[in-house]
Every structure is written in structure tokens, then in C-alpha cells.
Amino acid sequence: MNKLVKTQDVTYEYVRRDDDGNVENIVTAVDDVSISIEDGQMVAIIGHNGSGKSTLAKHLNALLTPTEGTVWVDGIDTSDESRVWDIRQKAGMVLQNPDNQIVGQVVEEDVGFGCENLGIKTEEIWERVVDALKSVDMYEYRGSSPNKLSGGQKQRVSIAGIIAMKPKCIILDEPTAMLDPKGRKEVIDAITRLNKEENVTIILITHNMEEIIGVDRIFVMDKGKLVMEGTPREVFSEVDKLTELGLTVPEATLIGKKLYDSGLPISLPVLTKEELVSEIGRARLSKFR
Amino acid sequence: MLLIADHLSYKYDKLNKKNVLDDVSFSINKGEIVSIIGHTGSGKSTLIEHFNALNTPTEGTIYYDGKDIFEKDYDRKALRAKVGLVFQYPDHQLFEETVYKDVCFGPTNLGLDKKEVELRAYEALKKVGVEDDLFFTSPFELSGGQKKKVTIAGVLAMKPEVLVLDEPTAGLDPKWREEILNIAKRLRDEDGVTIILVSHSMEDVARYSDHIIVMDHGKKLLDGTVDEVFEQAEVLREASLDIPESTAIMRLLRKEGYMVNTAIYDADSAVREIRQKIRF
Structure with a gap:
């Protein structure tokens, strides 16, 4: 398969200065990550x-x-300043707070905004806006004012604005952190659908482990370094290590692990509620054998 | 009863003619940890802004310690020291050059003398666990969790009787969430401060509250203990909310015929219940 995003030995440092402009220290925020x-x-x-x-x-x-180090997005080196807009068209970013991302007075205007900046013809923008809103299930709100929407709806409008630019990849930085449970589910369902049905690559940053049970791969960062990488099943096998890193695991995974530690023959890791219930059933039967 | 909302209504949306708060009544006891939950736009933030008279109701009123806070000669300035609000975004609340100055701002405004102000600021920063070496850094250089601690200290320095926290853990990682919520719990346990918590995290709400008020489209939907509220899974889901994941797991076990208690809100209790009630 084609590598859409690749980082090679990436380190990012920034300098902290005091009020007089003297260097206080150098912070390594990302440390040799590939x-x-x-x-x-x-x-x-x-x-x-x-x-x-x-x-x-x-x-x-x-x-x-x-x-x-170097970052390539769809083969383009991100340090090539002349290609910055190509890169941002290929990889769009959605942030945590929906209120900071919405600029239009009407939903469909907001969604078309990014395309306008790309210099796309008006008729085509409208077509793209319609498709993008449909893809996140927000088409019926196209004429609404964004500030009348719920948090989950606003986030889906932000996602539609990026989809309209036809990116290959969407990066979402804690898109559900501010949302209520329903809003969270709407956003996760929308990006999962974009991934499965429209083959958009999704990079999701989150603290909510339940949201990432179904992803293809998880990268775990600590102190700027990449410390673990694998499928959800591989990563969530390491409950103790994740806990040490200040992270949690899905609730079913944690309960499964604790039941196993209490002596029950549960096969680890358990990822979902349904898996846990069937593992408990299996553990009961295995005792009767 | 320390705080009573009495048929509170608030209308600001003249176009929609909809009530942001619609005939809301409840009471909060001294020393309770009360959570207010509800979908975005359900009226939670507008509601808590009534608790210290930042908002004035269109109808109904609030009684604090037996007195109507919207009466003409009620001392609302004194009320704002007793009922402290910690807003969701620390960046909207922090503004001084140093952490210490920031925390001094509230008590200085109360007209206390310099010595008392400094003592209170020091105590408040210690109470929330801000280390001395951060006192003279700019609050804007701190991490999200540290900033949250400093905003809480800023309110604590006014020695409030009630601390209202609007989504204090949104965007924080699990370790910081726990740390911030434990500060709130400690303030209640050690100093008897009444805590009102607005949150979207069903897990946090279940673990820390004595009492939960559920809002839906400006109306009070449910009001009860943790067990009473989380028993109503369907009602909560209708209102864009949910039940904690552990509770959902216990309910699923129950559906499969295991006779387990479903009033369970964390992994350890779930494990204990499963080991006790299911014969392996």
C-alpha cells in the first residue's frame, strides 16, 4: 500500500525565552519520531x-x-514552502473547539469557504458543499446559522468544510473533547463512515479510548517519543504499560484484565462490552469441563 | 438547603421565543457535590450564571441561604465571593503577569488588606497543589491542567462557600482529570465547600457526585442520586447523554441473564460484583 503520510526521524525543538529575550531553555516537543x-x-x-x-x-x-528529519505528505516534503497549500489541501485539520473554526453566517457558506480559497469555480463549490454536507449527515442544516447548532453538529460542519476541499487525509485533534455523549458519537460515526465509504485517511487524536477500538493502528506518544505502536488489540494488551504512561484503556479491556488477574481464564485483551460478556460466559463453561 | 432555584426561567432568544431556562426548580444542600449534566445548549451554563447573579432570571428566583438573591437590596457583591465560578476556558479567566498576582486579584477586589490577600493567595495555591516555583511564572506558560488549578485557586482565595466548576476536565488527560476532581472532593471533605460540577463525562459524574441534576432543552429532566439518574439509561440517551461504560457492561450482563447489580460505575466495583454474583 501507498504511504500517504510518513515521518522520518522527526525532531521538533523550540526555544523558550525570558522577558528580555534571553534563551531560558530548549524544549524538545517531538523526539526522533518515525x-x-x-x-x-x-x-x-x-x-x-x-x-x-x-x-x-x-x-x-x-x-x-x-x-x-523529514515529513512527507502524499510524497511532498513539508519543508518545501512552495508546496504548503498543496499539502494543506491534501491533509486538513479539525481542532478541539468547534467555536473557533466556524467563520460563515450560514452552514453552507462556512463549508464552501476553504474551497473558495483554493480558487475553485462557484458551481463546483456548490456541488462539493452539497456532497460534503451529505457525507457528514448535515445536509438538512445547510441553511441554518452555525451558532444554532449543537457541538457535535458544529464539529461535523468543520469536517464538511475540509471534505469539500477533497483531501486525502483528515487530522482531528481531540475533536470530541468538548462534546456531549451524543455529539461524540455523531463525530466518530461521521469520520468512520468517511474512512470506510470514501476512503479518506483519518488521523484521530483523542483521550477517549472507547473511540479508537476500531482503528487500524494506534501510535502512543510519551515525552515526545513514539513509545508503542500497533493494532488496538496489540496496544490494549499492555494495560500496565499504558497506565504507567498516564493513559487509560477501554472499560471492557480494564475489567477483562482485572478479572483475569483475579484468576479467571479470560483471553486478553478484551476490547468491547460484547466480547467481555462472551468471555465471561466462556470462563464459566471452562470450569465445568 | 443552601441554594434553591425556584421556578427559574430565562429568555434571551427573542427571535426564537424559546426559554433558555424553562421553569427550573431544585435545591442543593450544603456540603454536597452536585453535578449538572445536559447536552450542549441545554441551558447548563446559563443556569450556573444565575447562581451568583451574573444573569438575572426573566421569571422565578434563586434563594441563597434563605434569602432571595434578586431582591432589590440583596448584597450581590458579597454573594459573588461566596459563590465562586470557575469557567471552562482558563484563558478567559487568567490575565495577570504571574500566577501569584492572578490569584491575588479576587481577594484584593474584596477590599482585604495586603497581608491577608497574600496569605489567602498562598493558601489557595497550596490547597490546589501548585508548586512554589511556579508562583512567579506567567499563567499563560502553564499546561492546561496547571492553568485549571490556578483558576480554581483564584476563586478559592475569596473563600467561597460554593465552588461552581464548568466542565473542569474537558480536554484534560486521565491523570489531570482525576487530579482536578480530587481537588474538588478534598475541598468538600476537608473544608465543607459545596461543589457544583458541570460535566459531559458520565464516568466522572457517577464517581464524584452525591446528587445529579439533568437538563434537557432548558428544562429539568431528572433530579436524584447517582443510582436514580443512571437507572434511566433510555431517558438519558434521548437527552443526548449516556450511562457510564461500566454501567452499560453490567446492563448487558443482566440482559444475558446474569443476576448482577447494574448500579456500578467503575471497573473495580464491576469486577467485585462479577466475582460475587456469577458462579465460575
């Missing part, structure tokens, strides 16, 4: 606050360029 994400994958980046995950994510659409 990852690759294939076209059409849905991946998650997790890590505690300050682990470097957002800084890494900002490299994936050239909001930041590495101090050392």
Missing part, C-alpha cells in the same frame, strides 16, 4: 497532555516543519 500511515487507514495518536502528540499532528499538514 511513523508511516497508509492511504485509506484510520489511525489514532494517543498520549497524555504534553506528550507531543498535537505537535506531531501539526507536522502532518505543515503547520509546523521539523527541526530535524
Whole structure:
């Protein structure tokens, strides 16, 4: 498969200065990270606050360029300044707070805004806006004012604005952190559908482990370094290690692990509620044998 | 009863003619940890802005300690020291050059002398666990979790009787979430501060509250203990909310015929219940 996003030995440092402009210290926010994400994958980046995950994510659409190492997005080196807009068209970013991302007075205007900046013809913009809104299930709100929408709806409008630019990849930095449970589910369902049905590559940053049970790959960051990488089943096998890193695991995974530690023959890791219930059933039967 | 909302209605949306708050009544006892949950736009933030008279109701009123806070000669300035609000975004609340100055701002405004102000600021920062070496850094250089602690200290320095926290853990990682919520719990346990918590995290709400008020489209939907509220899974889901994941797991076990208690809100209790009630 084609590597859509690739980082090679990426390090990002920034200098902290005091009030007089003297260098206080140098912070290494990302430390020698190499990852690759294939076209059409849905991946998650997790890590505690300050682990470097957002800084890494900002490299994936050239909001930041590495101090050392190289980032390629669809084969383009992000340090090539002349290609910055190509990169941002290929890899769009959705942020945590929906209120900071919406600019239009009407939903469909807001969604078309990015396309306008790309210099696309008006008729085509309208077509794209319609398709984008349908793809996140917000078409019926096209004429609404964004500030009348719920948090989950606003986030889906932000996602539609990026989809309208026909990106290959969407990076979402804690898109559900501000949302209520229903809003969270709407956003996760929308990006999962974009991934499965329209083959958009999804890079999701989140603290909510339940949201990433179904992704293809998880990258775990700590102190700027990539410390674990694997499928959800591989990563969530390491409950103790994740706990040490200040992270949690899905609730069913945690309960499964604790039941196993209490002596029950549960096969680990358990990822979903349904799996846990069937493992408990199996553990009961195995005793009667 | 420390705080009573009495048929509170608030209308700001003249176009929609919809009530942001619609005939909301409840009471909060001294020393309780009360959570207010509800979908975005359900009226939670507008509601808590009534608790210290930042908003004035269109109808109904609030009684604090037996007195109507919207009466003409009620001392609302004194009320704002007793009922402290910590807003969701620390960046909207922090503004001084140093952490210490920021925390001094509230008590200075109360007209206390310099010595008392400094003592209170120091105590408040210690109470929330801000290390001395951060006192003279700019609050804007701190991490999200540290900023949250400083905004809480800024309110604590006014020695409030009630601390209202609007989504204090949104965007924080699990470790910081727990740390912030434990500060709130400690303030209640050690100092008897009444805590009002607005949250979207069903897990946090279940673990820390004595009492939960559920809002839906400006109306009060449910009001009860943790068990009473999380028993109503369908009602909560209708209102864009949910039940904690552990509770959902216990309910699924129950559906499969295991006779387990479903009033379970964390992994350890779930494991204990499964080991006790299911014969392996």
C-alpha cells in the first residue's frame, strides 16, 4: 500500500525565552519520531497532555516543519514552502473547539469557504458543499446559522468544510473533547463512515479510548517519543504499560484484565462490552469441563 | 438547603421565543457535590450564571441561604465571593503577569488588606497543589491542567462557600482529570465547600457526585442520586447523554441473564460484583 503520510526521524525543538529575550531553555516537543500511515487507514495518536502528540499532528499538514528529519505528505516534503497549500489541501485539520473554526453566517457558506480559497469555480463549490454536507449527515442544516447548532453538529460542519476541499487525509485533534455523549458519537460515526465509504485517511487524536477500538493502528506518544505502536488489540494488551504512561484503556479491556488477574481464564485483551460478556460466559463453561 | 432555584426561567432568544431556562426548580444542600449534566445548549451554563447573579432570571428566583438573591437590596457583591465560578476556558479567566498576582486579584477586589490577600493567595495555591516555583511564572506558560488549578485557586482565595466548576476536565488527560476532581472532593471533605460540577463525562459524574441534576432543552429532566439518574439509561440517551461504560457492561450482563447489580460505575466495583454474583 501507498504511504500517504510518513515521518522520518522527526525532531521538533523550540526555544523558550525570558522577558528580555534571553534563551531560558530548549524544549524538545517531538523526539526522533518515525511513523508511516497508509492511504485509506484510520489511525489514532494517543498520549497524555504534553506528550507531543498535537505537535506531531501539526507536522502532518505543515503547520509546523521539523527541526530535524523529514515529513512527507502524499510524497511532498513539508519543508518545501512552495508546496504548503498543496499539502494543506491534501491533509486538513479539525481542532478541539468547534467555536473557533466556524467563520460563515450560514452552514453552507462556512463549508464552501476553504474551497473558495483554493480558487475553485462557484458551481463546483456548490456541488462539493452539497456532497460534503451529505457525507457528514448535515445536509438538512445547510441553511441554518452555525451558532444554532449543537457541538457535535458544529464539529461535523468543520469536517464538511475540509471534505469539500477533497483531501486525502483528515487530522482531528481531540475533536470530541468538548462534546456531549451524543455529539461524540455523531463525530466518530461521521469520520468512520468517511474512512470506510470514501476512503479518506483519518488521523484521530483523542483521550477517549472507547473511540479508537476500531482503528487500524494506534501510535502512543510519551515525552515526545513514539513509545508503542500497533493494532488496538496489540496496544490494549499492555494495560500496565499504558497506565504507567498516564493513559487509560477501554472499560471492557480494564475489567477483562482485572478479572483475569483475579484468576479467571479470560483471553486478553478484551476490547468491547460484547466480547467481555462472551468471555465471561466462556470462563464459566471452562470450569465445568 | 443552601441554594434553591425556584421556578427559574430565562429568555434571551427573542427571535426564537424559546426559554433558555424553562421553569427550573431544585435545591442543593450544603456540603454536597452536585453535578449538572445536559447536552450542549441545554441551558447548563446559563443556569450556573444565575447562581451568583451574573444573569438575572426573566421569571422565578434563586434563594441563597434563605434569602432571595434578586431582591432589590440583596448584597450581590458579597454573594459573588461566596459563590465562586470557575469557567471552562482558563484563558478567559487568567490575565495577570504571574500566577501569584492572578490569584491575588479576587481577594484584593474584596477590599482585604495586603497581608491577608497574600496569605489567602498562598493558601489557595497550596490547597490546589501548585508548586512554589511556579508562583512567579506567567499563567499563560502553564499546561492546561496547571492553568485549571490556578483558576480554581483564584476563586478559592475569596473563600467561597460554593465552588461552581464548568466542565473542569474537558480536554484534560486521565491523570489531570482525576487530579482536578480530587481537588474538588478534598475541598468538600476537608473544608465543607459545596461543589457544583458541570460535566459531559458520565464516568466522572457517577464517581464524584452525591446528587445529579439533568437538563434537557432548558428544562429539568431528572433530579436524584447517582443510582436514580443512571437507572434511566433510555431517558438519558434521548437527552443526548449516556450511562457510564461500566454501567452499560453490567446492563448487558443482566440482559444475558446474569443476576448482577447494574448500579456500578467503575471497573473495580464491576469486577467485585462479577466475582460475587456469577458462579465460575
